[in-house]
Amino acid sequence: MAFEYRDNDSPADVVWNTGSVTPEMRSRLKPHAGHCIWLTGLSGSGKSTLANALEVELNRRGCHTMLLDGDNIRHGLCRDLGMSQSDRSENIRRIGEVAHLFVESGLIVITAFISPFASDRQQARSLFRSGEFHEVFVDTPLGLCEKRDPKGLYRRARAGEIHDFTGIDSPYEPPMHPELTLLAEDSQQRHIEQLLALCLSAEAEIANEPEAGQAQ
Numbered sequence: 001m002a003f004e005y006r007d008n009d010s011p012a013d014v015v016w017n018t019g020s021v022t023p024e025m026r027s028r029l030k031p032h033a034g035h036c037i038w039l040t041g042l043s044g045s046g047k048s049t050l051a052n053a054l055e056v057e058l059n060r061r062g063c064h065t066m067l068l069d070g071d072n073i074r075h076g077l078c079r080d081l082g083m084s085q086s087d088r089s090e091n092i093r094r095i096g097e098v099a100h101l102f103v104e105s106g107l108i109v110i111t112a113f114i115s116p117f118a119s120d121r122q123q124a125r126s127l128f129r130s131g132e133f134h135e136v137f138v139d140t141p142l143g144l145c146e147k148r149d150p151k152g153l154y155r156r157a158r159a160g161e162i163h164d165f166t167g168i169d170s171p172y173e174p175p176m177h178p179e180l181t182l183l184a185e186d187s188q189q190r191h192i193e194q195l196l197a198l199c200l201s202a203e204a205e206i207a208n209e210p211e212a213g214q215a216q
């Protein structure tokens, strides 16, 4: 076990311990490399539905996955956080760290969070190695999300019962360069095909990375 002082914004006097088993060695035990599919979009855009359907398809193919979903995480790890800009940023910071840990353990991680701020998504991306982080914009327009309103939250936000609601009185910054954009006019089946293709291309990209790919 080796340790080092890291030159970043980590707490002072806290070392980083590097274990003997590397992410590559963990990955060799699985039929796939660990990577993260990061879904972002408005409430009601389809993140949870698509994340769940993608995980089902990957599980059928023998992939070891983990799904992190906004509503569920806010019942546990992030139950102390609200919907202010700083709380959302802290929410995404924690999710990014957790997703990174799961990826280092060799899993395919699917996250489904509004993650409305570009800088927070960029911060999450920066934790990962090249080819491991794939930002997917679930590009469903506000009008359609509001029409779907699966949880009745838009109606409550419009009635003034919920404040800081994304798209109503809290901003959403669309990704400028996502790895994939899912368009509302395409079917859910088409979206899943596109997501599966992205996972396959992630496999190829990681395998070609000298430091992150499968060991010889």
Ligand SMILES: Nc1ncnc2c1ncn2[C@@H]1O[C@H](COP(=O)(O)OS(=O)(=O)O)[C@@H](OP(=O)(O)O)[C@H]1O
Pocket: 042, 043, 044, 047, 048, 070, 071, 074, 083, 087, 088, 089, 091, 092, 112, 113, 114, 115, 116, 151, 153, 162, 163, 164, 165, 166, 170
């Ligand atoms: N004010 C406000 N704005 C947006 N969403 C709200 C709000 N209050 C509660 N909810 C519910 O919380 C879910 C969003 O949580 P996230 O962790 O994904 O949000 S964020 O990424 O930190 O912005 C979100 O889930 P999804 O609908 O699945 O996106 C809502 O169910």
Ligand SMILES: Nc1ncnc2c1ncn2[C@@H]1O[C@H](COP(=O)(O)OP(=O)(O)O)[C@@H](O)[C@H]1O
Pocket: 041, 042, 043, 044, 045, 046, 047, 048, 049, 050, 112, 148, 150, 186, 187, 188, 191
């Ligand atoms: N192409 C599609 N992709 C995803 N969801 C869709 C699609 N078409 C309709 N829906 C519906 O839209 C709603 C999306 O809700 P949800 O998945 O909870 O979104 P989010 O997690 O982004 O809040 C669901 O009721 C789902 O059945």
